[in-house]
Amino acid sequence: MTTFAQFLPEHLQQNALPEQLGSVLESVISACSEISGKVRLGALSGVLGMAGTGNIQGEDQKKLDVIANDILIRILKDNPSVAGLASEEEDTFVAAHPDGRYLVLFDPLDGSSNIDVNISVGTIFSILEKPEGDLETASFLQKGRDQVAAGYVLYGPQTQLVLTVGHGVSVFTLDEDGNFVMTKENPRVPETTKEFAINMSNRRHWLPPVQRYIDELLAGETDSRGKNYNMRWVASMVAEIHRILMRGGVFMYPQDKRDLSKPGKLRLMYEANPMSLILEQAGGAAFDGQIDMLDVKPVGLHQRVAVFMGSKEEVDYIRKLHQA
Numbered sequence: 001m002t003t004f005a006q007f008l009p010e011h012l013q014q015n016a017l018p019e020q021l022g023s024v025l026e027s028v029i030s031a032c033s034e035i036s037g038k039v040r041l042g043a044l045s046g047v048l049g050m051a052g053t054g055n056i057q058g059e060d061q062k063k064l065d066v067i068a069n070d071i072l073i074r075i076l077k078d079n080p081s082v083a084g085l086a087s088e089e090e091d092t093f094v095a096a097h098p099d100g101r102y103l104v105l106f107d108p109l110d111g112s113s114n115i116d117v118n119i120s121v122g123t124i125f126s127i128l129e130k131p132e133g134d135l136e137t138a139s140f141l142q143k144g145r146d147q148v149a150a151g152y153v154l155y156g157p158q159t160q161l162v163l164t165v166g167h168g169v170s171v172f173t174l175d176e177d178g179n180f181v182m183t184k185e186n187p188r189v190p191e192t193t194k195e196f197a198i199n200m201s202n203r204r205h206w207l208p209p210v211q212r213y214i215d216e217l218l219a220g221e222t223d224s225r226g227k228n229y230n231m232r233w234v235a236s237m238v239a240e241i242h243r244i245l246m247r248g249g250v251f252m253y254p255q256d257k258r259d260l261s262k263p264g265k266l267r268l269m270y271e272a273n274p275m276s277l278i279l280e281q282a283g284g285a286a287f288d289g290q291i292d293m294l295d296v297k298p299v300g301l302h303q304r305v306a307v308f309m310g311s312k313e314e315v316d317y318i319r320k321l322h323q324a
Helices: 010-016 019-045 063-077 112-117 200-205 208-222 237-247 268-281 312-323
Strands: 050-054 060-062 082-087 102-110 121-129 149-155 159-164 169-174 180-185 195-197 250-253 285-287 307-310
Touching (some): 019 063, 019 149, 019 159, 063 082, 063 102, 063 112, 082 268, 102 112, 102 268, 112 121, 149 237, 149 268, 200 208, 208 312, 237 250, 237 307, 307 312
Parallel strands (some): 082 102
Antiparallel strands (some): 050 060, 102 121, 169 180, 250 307
16 A cells, blocks of 8 residues: 655655654545545535634634535544644544544645635644643644644645655645655745735734835835835735745735734644744744744644744844834
């Protein structure tokens, strides 16, 4: 039987991938392969549209949000190496096997607002080692640097898996036989860029450092940055980050003044942490407006954060503006 581990770079097969972790990754990939089929068929299988339910965030769920979440929970709960799960779509964690070694956190279908208009969406996942003792919410509340693996699957023109186990990044493409075959090893985020991604309609709500930064980019070569920038905005984090991984850029979802009690919109555990680990392993950077994203101490499963990530030169400059 072909296993996902066989497609990993040789140095990961030999040195860096414990057997149980490989098993958990295979379960995640199996679930994503099934989700890919549902996304690909779309209207042909009746999976588009609203589910008529809401999640813990108070957001309306799409049918595919619910389907993807159920697929991941079903397959991961069958793996004896999985102690527990946490999903953006669930109120609390889901217990699996008391003797399991790993915890899996995931956003089952990132960018789901784009499903009905056939724009790329994806699954984001993070894997942690379970601490000693009984499984509880605190078991999951580990810093991003504690992740033993992180990745995403992009359901686009091709279905691609991007994965890190802390030794660089590997990119895999789903072939016609249903196998993820490695197609790019150790992509590097260019340190400099001329692209940025942000929802410009929120400019009036941003805090001064972000307003100043975007104003400088829009001024182009006539201002202090000395070059012209292009803006991209897909409204699907997994698509934005994949573009940045492949060709550089900076992605921002900042805190704004509408509710200063909320530090941001994106979820630390399901989105920001796994994407930050991937980008850092590829030479990029990420921070939350105060500290490196991977150093943020989680206080809740559904904690939200501000996000600035991508090419190192831009992230460092944004950091400088925040510290001024």
